[in-house]
Amino acid sequence: MAVRLWHSRVAPHAIIGGGTFIALVMIGLCATVLYQGRLDAMERARETSRNLALIAERDIERNFELYALSLQAAGDGMNDPQVLALPPELRRQVLFDRAATAKDLGSMLVLDAGGNIVVDSGSDVPRQGNFADRRYFTVQRDDPNAGLYISDPYRSRLRNGLPSIALSRRLSNPDGSFAGIVMIAVNLEYFCRLFAGLSLGPHGAVSLIGRNGIMIMRQPYDVRTIGRDISHASTFRQFSAAPEGSFSDTASIDGVRRLYLFRNFPDLPLIIMVAEAEQDIYAAWRQRALTIGSLMVVFALGFIGLAFLLGAQLRRRVRAESELELLARTDGLTGLHNRRTLGEILDQEWRRARRTRTMFSLLFVDIDRFKAYNDAYGHQAGDDALAAVAHCIGRNIRRPADSAARYGGEEFVVVLPDTAPAGAVKIAEQIRAAISELAIEHAGSEYGRVTASIGTASWMPERDGDVSAVIKAADEALYTAKATGRNRVSPFFPG
Structure with missing residues (x-):
């Protein structure tokens, strides 16, 4: 009888407890699978961003290598007396190869030691202009070992304020003194068009940043961000800490939290940054998780409810059996044993x-x-x-x-x-x-x-x-x- 009474107390609770435990296990397994799906979504986004960064980096490196070769050729020509003795039209053709007519290039100029234009790729008769105040000029003037210099964004004086950056090289006299520079202007439209072709969702961003923290180009494009100094931003500190990497942070420009993947160019003072917004990364996963999670919770609650109903039914049955057993063992009138x-x-x-x-x-x-x-x-x-x-x-x-x-x-x-x-x-x-x-x-x-x-x-x-x-x-x-x-x-x- 003691065993039966023990079963009458324990069995219904065991069913309810077991049903609840199974439901919680199912919810836990579902949550684990959904969490793993979230991690997978982040990993896919990281891999996609890395591939896009590599595509943009290689395109920029290839073009800048051609521009650098053009500058080197022009500089060598300016040191050749035979080239300088040629008529202006022929000299221009010799100094500036066909790269100077590329769609994304502005002007390719040779400036003398005073910053005046002496040779202009766009005309046999050089345009009038002095650029001794430009950073791409002063750097070469003050540092004989500057090499190839890439400037911060500026507005061109020769092309109606068109946003550009300049690549420049130093020209030296035979005695090593400063003789001027050869420079080439790159329209920022090139980067804008390149980044527009990279699909990163409605809230994604791609940026090209100088290692000094100056924003060269950012997609989505906003003229107010070009030339902005972000060297004090938490994101930029991450960019400077390693050759490449990824992290999540909130952008100082627009306040959107993104997954950032960055790469420092190995041979150029530039950083490419690809950032996909977390809300875009998790959009599909969130919808799937909401659907599956809701169904699982409803199913689990139904399972628990069924366990409670079954437990209650069993409790009533056990109580009835106990009462029947008690009636079978006792005298109905006196309550004593029969x-x-x-x-x-x-x-x-x-x-x-x-x-x-x-x-x-x-x-x-x-x-x-x-x-x-x-x-x-x-x-x-x-x-x-x-x-x-x-x-x-x-x-x-x-x-x-x-x-x-x-x-x-x-x-x-x-x-x-x-x-x-x-x-x-x-x-x-x-x-x-x-x-x-x-x-x-x-x-x-x-x-x-x-x-x-x-x-x-x-x-x-x-x-x-x-x-x-x-x-x-x-x-x-x-x-x-x-x-x-x-x-x-x-x-x-x-x-």
């Missing part, structure tokens, strides 16, 4: 007494003149009297091992394991007195109230192997109590 259960208790306690070699006692209780009470007061009153007597019996046996049962009709049996004869008589006397003190009126009794006669028997199991002998002895003692005046306790004394 005769079937009494047989199990007697067998169990008799075996225990035999095993432990302890005294086994039994009380046989019978209500005096109960048939006359029923006839006089009716069956309902008789049932009430039986219930009251049963309550008295139950109240006076207090040890957990003691038990009482309705034997049949108005007869009751009390089992008292490990109880000596004197102890059994004492408990029997307490029960008898309690029944009498109920003071239930009984006109057909010589005592004027409901009373009970009780027979007791105590046995050592080694004397006999059958508990029926104890029952018979207690019944004989009860008969003696009835025969000697009722409302008394009679112990069994072996003959």
Whole structure:
């Protein structure tokens, strides 16, 4: 019975707990898969950005290499007396190859030591202009070892303020003194067109930045960002820390959080930066995660709800089975054990007494003149009297091992394991007195109230192997109590 009661308490909770655990495991697995998908989306974005950065870097490197070769050729020509002796038209053709007519180039000029134009790729007669104040001029003038110099963005004075950058090289006299520069202007439209062909989503950005932190070009294009100094921005500090890498940060220009991938050009003082906005990277993943996650949560909640319903149903079933079992083991009127259960208790306690070699006692209780009470007061009153007597019996046996049962009709049996004869008589006397003190009126009794006669028997199991002998002895003692005046306790004394 204890095992069944344990199952009645645990089984429904186990189902609910197990169902909840399984649902949580499913949600956890789903969350793990979705999180891995998020990481994969970021890794794909990083690889895509790296490929785009490589494409832009190689295109710029290839063109700048051609521009540098053109500057080198023009510089060499300016040091050749034979070239300088040629007519202006022919000299221009010799000094400036076909690269000078490329779509993205502005002017290719030779400036003297004072910054004045002496040779112009665009005209046999040089245009008028002095550029001694330009940074691409002063750097070459002040540093003989400047080499190829790439300037910050500026607005061209010869081409109506067109945004450009300049590449310049120093020209030196035979004695090494400054003789001027040869320079080539690159329209920023070239970078704008190149970056526009790189697809990075609606919030992505591509930038070309000088190593001094000056913004040369940024896509999406905004004229206000060209030439802006970002050397103090947290993103630029990352660009300067390694040849290449990636990180997430919020742009100082527009406040959008992006995944930045950057590369420092190996042979040019430039940095290419490709940045895809995190909201674009996770857009498809977020939609998928929302759909799958919602379905999984709904499914998990449904699963938990089903577990609760099943647990509740099982709890009702277990409760019903417990009630049925209780009804099957107890007397419906008195609440005491019934005769079937009494047989199990007697067998169990008799075996225990035999095993432990302890005294086994039994009380046989019978209500005096109960048939006359029923006839006089009716069956309902008789049932009430039986219930009251049963309550008295139950109240006076207090040890957990003691038990009482309705034997049949108005007869009751009390089992008292490990109880000596004197102890059994004492408990029997307490029960008898309690029944009498109920003071239930009984006109057909010589005592004027409901009373009970009780027979007791105590046995050592080694004397006999059958508990029926104890029952018979207690019944004989009860008969003696009835025969000697009722409302008394009679112990069994072996003959």
